[in-house]
Amino acid sequence: MKINSVFNKTLLFVGAIVCTIGLQSCLDDDDNNAYYLRYPNALVTVKGAADDAFFLQLDDKTTLLPTNVKTSPFGDKEVRALVNYSEVNEPSGDYTKAVHINWIDSILTKPIAPDLGEENDEVYGTDPVEIVNDWVTIAEDGYLTLRFRTIWGGSKKHFVNLLLGQNLENPYEVEFRHNAYGDTCGSEGDGLVAFKLDELPDTEGKTVKLKLKWKSFSGEKSAEFDYCTRKAVTPSAAAITAVRSTLELR
Template sequence: MKKAYVVIGICLAALLAYFSSCDDNSKYSLGDFVVSIATVEPTGANGYHIVLDNGKRLLPVHSDIRYMPGSEQRVVVNYTILSDAKDGYDYYVKINDIWNILTKQVIELNEENADSIGNDPIQIHDIWVGGDYLNVDFFFNYGKGEKPHAVNMVKNTLSSEATLNGVDLEFRHNAYNSASSKLYRGFVSFNLKPLQRTDVDSVVISVKVKDWAEEKNYEVVYRYNQAALANMSDNASIPVITSDEYY
């Protein structure tokens, strides 16, 4: 991602002086920073705010980079807290850096798209629900092939298997006949909001994956509109951001 540094001169100095003196927030230092997974919500005229997976809302009031927000875009964000709660936000922040995460919808697998979806081996490193998204940290083999790899989360309409009162999904990988010469790590988030049911406030999601040697199944609980840090696995970490050239 190309980054352009914004020069704001006197205005920045005045803004930082305001936060450090007028608001009595000496507990926050401009040398401190936090890195989190979050969702971007545009606010018009290229403005945006950020919703963390624990439900906290951040308002960027200064940024070291030029960022064009997209609706419902998942990101890894590096930020510095400038102020406590104001105007409906939990924190005013300075954005130090921000990276888009591959963000997709769950799609239906049927006879028409089965070939393009593929079912090549892929390995899940971690999987959890956060911020109404299913987050998947995964490994895949990559080599020079016909085209970039593709990953998708699908509801398989061709399968007769079903979990009672749950949601059955499959994490699919299409390597497009590329050589398996090197191991890469990727990260993707899938929007779960369309899978919500009106008769319950949570649902168990079962994810089937074709691993290197066998099929594996993973189960996660999706609790609607609830802070999600409790659902994050102990092994989960900030994802490695790799080039979307590979998926």
Template sequence: MHAMKRLRIFVLMLGAVLMIFSFNSCLDDDKYPADRYWIRVATVKPTSSTSYYIQLDDSTTLLPVDGSIPYFGLDEERRALVNFTLLSDSIKGYSHAVKVNQIDSILTKSIASGLGAENNVVYGKDPVSLDYVWIAGNYITFQFRTYFGGVKKHYLNLVQTNEKKPYELEFRHHAYDDPKTAEGVGLISFRLNSLPDTEGETVKLKIKCNTFSGDRTYELDYNSAQRIFDPGPSPSSINFQIPK
């Protein structure tokens, strides 16, 4: 029962993620019908223990004036998948007033320290596919795909394995021998505040990952002073390079 529930959650997440990149409407429409909604990856920013606003990855800010209250609490800033309906234009210093139809927390972690010879034991090296990745604000977010059985909880980390090369990281996946019952997709974000300041320069942020086709390295342009990137409505606009 628990296995089926977990797999169902991943299937629902897949549908929501695909809608992010296939939804054709933009936030500049003149009219906001009550039955129209948007789904976006965003950052939930608390302003008190009972109030918050939402910042999209293109810096658009949304003030919730109606709808769902986050079930995960407002004790700290979190990444989330937000389903919302636009109610009005600029309000009290925010880009839009919105009704929050649904809000789900995205697992958000700090970059982990490398453990040398223990990396495979602690962080694992099970294969995983990276569909999309983007940098927005203080976060790097991954849409990943792998196989789940619903028996064991998977462990995902972004690991800094070489302190002398701080912009070279490894995306690690530990499946703990979970049965490969069905393919699932999910989202995870990592905080970038532990990386050194690039001092206005743009550097290559390299992400090494063990995929189902073997080890691959993905490169993104990274500038700590300009960490806003809008993935846009189409996957083709993602700042994500797949090596040949």
């Protein structure tokens, strides 16, 4: 991801992992395992398969077959999720690897929001955020997943959306919107959200630059991501699920 301005790069997950590594020399095996299991080691798409089974799409090419969980904990919804898994020496069939899921937790997964024209500002808001340059801020497998930072007062649910850009010369331009509904006094907090990009034009197998625009606390900003249209969608329906977090989002 290429950011055109500098902002705070405090990395919650990466920082936690670094701290874990630093502590390992002082811990026994049980403690090491406990720390390892505490943090996610992958961002995946949870996809349905035949006979109510499911698999995890790790990136555009790598698929993971869970061996200890037979049906998706999210039902028939396709969602993005954080997961902690371990590779196992078991048959993986048509998938790249067989894995044991230690834990998995979905994040808010949404389609691109409809353009409401003059009502966009009122409905989707213009409240500022910072997009955090983190390992979970990525365009892959037909989704744009974002870690963002803003002020949370805790009195109302915040509303986050992705809109198609209005740039006729660049169909791969999108805009992140945030409506705090007046809940703008409090402390900084981070949220995670994933947007399905199936409304963008097909890149026909090519990798293009996806431009993301957003309003930050210091003005307008943008970032570019490498993006290629997902080659297969299973299932085809867009999924929406609630984020499991202390932050109130919708």
